[in-house]
Structure formats: structure tokens, C-alpha cells
Amino acid sequence: MAKAVGKSGPITVCVINLKGGVGKSTITALLSRYAFNTRGKDVLAIDLDPQANLSQGLMHQTYSTFLSQKGGSIVEVFADYMPPQGGGGPQPLTAEAVTELILEKDERRLDLIPSRFDFSDALTNAVRPDPRILAKFLSKNFKSKDLILIDCSPTESVFTTAAYHASDYVLIPVKPEFFATIGFPLLAESLANFRRNNKGHAIDVAGVVINNAFYDGGNDGGPEKGRAMRAITQECANNGWHIFSKQMYHSRGYPKLMRGDYSYPGDAALFWTFASEFFDHLGL
Amino acid sequence: MAKLNRDEILRGLLQTLVDGWGKGAILEALEALDTATPGDKHRRDKHSVEDRFRGVEALVAEMEMSPEHRRLMTDLARRFDDGRAFPRIGDVRGFLLSHQQNATDLKGRTQGFRRMLPILTRMSPKGLERLIARSHHSGPADLGEISDAIRGAGEDLRGKPQARAETVEPVDTQEVNTPAENAEPNANSSVAPEQGAVPQSNRTKRRRGQGYDIKGAKRS
Ligand SMILES: Nc1ncnc2c1ncn2[C@@H]1O[C@H](COP(=O)(O)OP(=O)(O)OP(=O)(O)O)[C@@H](O)[C@H]1O
Ligand SMILES: [Mg+2]
Numbered sequence: 145m146a147k148a149v150g151k152s153g154p155i156t157v158c159v160i161n162l163k164g165g166v167g168k169s170t171i172t173a174l175l176s177r178y179a180f181n182t183r184g185k186d187v188l189a190i191d192l193d194p195q196a197n198l199s200q201g202l203m204h205q206t207y208s209t210f211l212s213q214k215g216g217s218i219v220e221v222f223a224d225y226m227p228p229q230g231g232g233g234p235q236p237l238t239a240e241a242v243t244e245l246i247l248e249k250d251e252r253r254l255d256l257i258p259s260r261f262d263f264s265d266a267l268t269n270a271v272r273p274d275p276r277i278l279a280k281f282l283s284k285n286f287k288s289k290d291l292i293l294i295d296c297s298p299t300e301s302v303f304t305t306a307a308y309h310a311s312d313y314v315l316i317p318v319k320p321e322f323f324a325t326i327g328f329p330l331l332a333e334s335l336a337n338f339r340r341n342n343k344g345h346a347i348d349v350a351g352v353v354i355n356n357a358f359y360d361g362g363n364d365g366g367p368e369k370g371r372a373m374r375a376i377t378q379e380c381a382n383n384g385w386h387i388f389s390k391q392m393y394h395s396r397g398y399p400k401l402m403r404g405d406y407s408y409p410g411d412a413a414l415f416w417t418f419a420s421e422f423f424d425h426l427g428l
Numbered sequence: 429m430a431k432l433n434r435d436e437i438l439r440g441l442l443q444t445l446v447d448g449w450g451k452g453a454i455l456e457a458l459e460a461l462d463t464a465t466p467g468d469k470h471r472r473d474k475h476s477v478e479d480r481f482r483g484v485e486a487l488v489a490e491m492e493m494s495p496e497h498r499r500l501m502t503d504l505a506r507r508f509d510d511g512r513a514f515p516r517i518g519d520v521r522g523f524l525l526s527h528q529q530n531a532t533d534l535k536g537r538t539q540g541f542r543r544m545l546p547i548l549t550r551m552s553p554k555g556l557e558r559l560i561a562r563s564h565h566s567g568p569a570d571l572g573e574i575s576d577a578i579r580g581a582g583e584d585l586r587g588k589p590q591a592r593a594e595t596v597e598p599v600d601t602q603e604v605n606t607p608a609e610n611a612e613p614n615a616n617s618s619v620a621p622e623q624g625a626v627p628q629s630n631r632t633k634r635r636r637g638q639g640y641d642i643k644g645a646k647r648s
Contacts, residue, residue: 181528200574204522205565211577247527248555249547261578405568406525407518 154188154289155426156282157350158307159315162334163327164298167317167355169197170398172295174412176202178419180247180254183428185290188243190278191218191259192307193297197402199258202246204404210258216242217258221281222273222306239285275305282310291428300334308338313350313426316385317392319357320372328379350426351386352376353418356394388425390418451511452483456537459517483509484541493549500556501548504563508541513563520544522568 159168159175169191176189191198200207220226220242226235235241247254282292294307308314316331318324339347354376356369380387392398397412432440445454485505493501507513514520520540524531527547534540548556 177526177528200569204569205567205573206562207569208573208577209562209565211574245555245558248551249527250550253555400568403568404522404526406522406531 153283153287154292155313155428156292156294156311157313157315157426158192158294158296158311159317160296160304160307160331161316161318161327162298162300162330163318163323165357166298166319166327167357167392167398168298169193169201169295170402171315171317171353171355171392172198172293173201173402174415175419175422176254176256176291176293177247178416179291179293179423179428180249180252182416182419183423184252185428186252186288187254188257188282188286188289188292189246189254190257190292190294192294192303193259194261194263195297196259196261196263198295199244199256201402202254202256203244203258206244207258210244211260215244215258217260217263218242219260219263221257222277222303224277237281273302273306275302276309278306279309300330304334305338308335308347309342309345311347313348315350315422316352317355318352318376320354320369320376321358322368322372324372325375325379328376328383332383349383349385350422351388352380353388353422354391356391357398358394386425388418388421390421392418450483450509452509452537455511455515456517460536484538485509487541487545491545491549496553497549497556500553500560504548504556504560505541507560507563508537513560514540515564515566519566523547 159172161168172189176187179185180187189198189202196207199210203210216226220237225237226241228234242257243255244258245253246256286292292310294310296304296307314335318327335347335349339345354373377387379385393411393414395409395411397408397410400406400408400410401412442454449457483505485502485508488498488501488505491501504513514523514537517534517537517540520537521531521534524534524540524543524547529543529547531540531543534543548559551559
């Protein structure tokens with residue numbers, strides 16, 4: 145399903161499921177690092193969730209410094225200017241002002257546009273933000289990146305639309321449990337809606353990744369997982385969504401990695417098997 | 429004459445040690461006490477013993493690099509030597525692992541700095557500057573620190589009345605503490621990671637205290 149990479153600019157993927165806690169932030173954080181470290185890509189990660197789990201997962205302890213120093217964030221991207229910093233009035237928005245450097249090697253970087261807990265709050269008084277503003281900002285400032293990954297909030301809003309506007313692909317994590325497929329029709333509808341209103345925009349579902357984020361039933365299942373997997377397979381077939389063959393195992397290593405605790409990765413160390421399949425699939 | 433209590437005695441002894449060896453060396457020796465098994469002492473490689481003695485600043489001094497890099501690398505090395513940057517071996521390990529470098533067999537901070545060098549030298553001056561500014565952090569992310577920062581930012585926000593509309597609910601504790609709810613309840617416990625874990629699926633999904641409240645958007 146490879147699109148032309150290179151001159152045309154980065155491949156942009158938003159990680160989304162209108163169901164919460166399925167591993168969106170974990171996957172976005174680990175895919176960005178994998179793309180940078182293993183695939184040698186120049187990467188931008190974007191946190192579109194006011195809960196800022198992706199920001200914390202990539203910045204770890206420095207996130208608190210960022211908060212207290214009032215660094216630039218996704219809030220300013222949607223506001224479309226930098227607020228006055230004591231003299232000079234409002235400043236034009238620049239890529240540098242709203243990105244945090246996570247990893248760097250030679251000329252390549254893993255950058256992050258972090259979120260703040262007051263993200264939606266800061267915009268509450270504003271008129272409804274333009275959902276195209278993120279796409280415009282990315283196209284102006286990040287053409288040289290190879291990959292952009294967007295972590296979405298599970299709540300549908302103008303920011304979900306903003307993520308769609310900016311994306312070539314959608315990646316859908318799902319937990320194989322009873323309520324797993326409930327988010328699917330919502331998401332399918334939300335995508336269909338977007339396509340109806342934006343006929344010129346080709347946005348594809350890159351696929352669905354099974355995340356065994358629970359402990360009960362273990363990684364190889366049991367009847368509950370079997371039932372859930374049948375429902376997932378059926379829904380995906382109905383929607384024409386690909387399911388990645390490599391799954392994410394349940395592992396205590398995932399929450400640890402997100403906190404910056406590298407003492408015990410456990411089966412989270414096997415994340416690369418999915419990551420590798422995913423990037424091969426995208427042709428990156 | 430007032431009697432010294434145990435804390436004061438300990439502090440006095442430590443001060444003597446720090447005065448003599450420097451904070452970095454003492455921290456490292458303490459870490460080694462923690463992790464070393466009896467056989468380890470003999471297996472320590474020659475490098476790390478020498479390096480620890482000279483400090484990593486000397487390592488940097490021997491390398492070739494641009495003046496700009498030298499200034500920054502020396503600054504970082506100095507902070508490393510006196511324990512202000514990457515204070516614990518775990519911080520060095522974290523840096524290496526986040527760059528997908530092997531760090532499981534790491535025996536000391538100084539040995540770790542040697543492995544950090546190839547990564548550091550490929551960073552830009554700007555990147556190094558940022559790293560230095562944040563290198564005093566230690567250990568995995570601490571929710572306490574994040575909550576404090578959020579609370580501080582929240583107070584700033586509440587302090588500016590024009591920042592909130594009447595239709596918006598006041599920031600309540602639920603909202604202020606939201607990111608803390610994502611805390612891993614027993615990430616610090618000694619429970620074997622893959623075995624005695626708390627079932628994730630049994631945790632009720634947290635309430636989103638703060639849905640998007642922009643006109644037309646849903647509030648969960
Ligand atoms: N495979 C896994 N094994 C164990 N724990 C996992 C796994 N995947 C995710 N988790 C944990 O489950 C929780 C939710 O994951 P995460 O925050 O990535 O989900 P999310 O979809 O981004 O959630 P939200 O909808 O709140 O944004 C986190 O504590 C994470 O560490
Ligand atoms: Mg999330």
C-alpha cells in the first residue's frame with residue numbers, strides 16, 4: 145500500500161480508536177522511537193490529547209519542566225500564534241517554538257509537539273478552531289520529515305477532524321475483549337463522514353493492530369479472546385480493514401517504558417515485530 | 429555540648445567523603461554497592477576504574493571535536509563528574525536504551541558515559557544544550573512532579589479570569605489530577621512484572637473530567 149515517499153513529503157499516520165485505553169499513546173510513542181532508531185527516519189510525533197500521555201511517554205521527567213517553563217505546544221498550533229513572552233507582543237508561530245527534541249542523530253531527529261492538560265481549555269473561549277490548521281502547519285513546516293505520527297484522544301471532536309485532515313493513514317489499535325468492536329462502527333462512520341465532506345482527500349486505514357493489553361486470558365487467549373477475535377475479524381472484513389498479523393503481547397514493560405523505567409521491558413521488547421510489519425506495510 | 433544524632437553523624441561522614449572524592453564518585457560507589465555481586469568486583473573492566481579516577485571530563489578533553497562541541501561536551505562532562513547530570517546509573521541506562529543501545533550489562537556511570545559518547549558527538553550544539561538543561565532529572569517520571577507542575581499551571585490559568593468563560597466548569601480536583609489517574613498502580617512494586625500483574629482490563633476506564641468543550645464538540 146506504499147505511497148510515493150520522498151519528495152512529496154512525510155507519510156502521516158494518526159493512531160485512533162474512539163474507544164479509550166486501547167494503547168494509542170503507547171503505540172505512538174514506541175513507533176516513533178522505532179522509526180527513528182531502527183529505521184533511521186526523521187520523525188515528528190504529535191500529541192492531540194489533553195491528557196498528554198504521549199508527551200509524558202516521550203519526555204518522561206522533563207515533561208514537568210516543560211509544563212513549568214510553559215514551553216510551546218499543540219495549543220499554540222491551534223491558536224496559530226505564539227503568545228507574548230514579555231515584550232514584543234504575539235509572535236508568529238514557528239516549528240521550533242512548539243517542538244521538543246526527543247532524540248537526535250546527525251541531521252535526523254525525533255521531535256514532539258507536546259500537549260498540555262489545558263489544551264481544550266485554552267481554546268474554549270476561542271471560536272471553533274479551524275480543523276485544517278494542523279494540516280496547514282505541518283505542510284508548511286515539516287515537509288522534510290519522513291514520518292509524522294499523531295496520537296488522538298478517544299473523544300471525537302474538532303481535533304479528530306484536524307488529525308484526519310493531516311493524515312494519509314489511520315492506524316487502529318484494538319483490545320481483543322468483549323467491547324472491542326464497539327468503537328469500530330463509530331470510527332467507520334466518523335471516517336465516512338470525513339470522506340464525504342472532503343472528497344479530494346485520500347485517507348486510508350493502514351490496518352488494525354491487536355493489543356493484548358489485559359492480563360486475563362493471557363496472550364494466547366481462551367474463549368473470551370476467541371469470541372472477541374471473531375467479532376473483530378468480522379467487523380474488519382465488513383469495513384475492508386487489514387489486520388496486522390503481529391500482535392502486541394500483554395506486558396508490564398509497556399507502562400514502565402512509558403514512565404521512562406527501562407529496568408524491565410519484558411515482552412514489550414517484542415514490540416519491534418509489529419513495528420517492523422507496520423512500516424513494511426507502509427513501505428517506509 | 430549537644431549530642432550529635434545519627435543523621436548528623438551520617439551527614440558529617442558523607443560530607444567528608446564528598447569533599448575527598450567528589451559527589452559523582454560517591455554516588456557511583458553507592459550504586460555499585462547496590463548492584464555489585466561479590467564476583468563483579470574482579471570483573472570490572474580496566475577502563476572504568478581508570479575513568480572513574482580521572483573523571484569523564486578528561487575523556488572529553490582527549491577527543492577531537494569542534495570548539496562549540498567541546499564547550500558543551502565539557503560542560504556536560506563536568507556536571508556528570510560532580511553528579512549533577514545523569515546522577516544515577518539508571519539515568520545513563522535510560523539514555524542509552526532510549527537510543528536503542530545496549531545497557532543491560534552496565535556496571536558504572538562512567539562506563540556508561542563511554543557508550544553515550546558516540547551518541548552525544550552526533551548531536552547538534554542545540555540538542556546538546558537542551559540535553560544539558562534537562563540532564564539533572566533522575567529516575568523514571570515522577571507523578572508528584574508532574575502534578576505539581578500541572579497544579580502550578582492550573583493556578584496560573586485560574587489567576588486569569590479572562591481565560592475562562594462562564595459556561596465552563598471550574599477546574600476541580602478531578603480535572604487537575606487527570607494525568608495522575610493514568611498512573612501505573614504497582615509499577616514500583618516488587619511483583620514479578622509478567623506474573624502478578626493487575627489485570628488492565630479490570631480497571632474501569634477513567635472518567636474524562638475534561639472533554640472537548642468547544643461549540644459543537646461532544647463532551648464525554
Ligand atoms: N500490551 C500491553 N500490556 C500491558 N499494558 C498495556 C499494554 N498496552 C497498553 N498498556 C497500558 O494500558 C494503559 C492504556 O494505554 P494507552 O495510554 O497507551 O492507551 P490509549 O488508547 O492512549 O488511552 P486513552 O484513550 O486514554 O488515550 C496504559 O497504562 C498502558 O501502559
Ligand atoms: Mg492516549
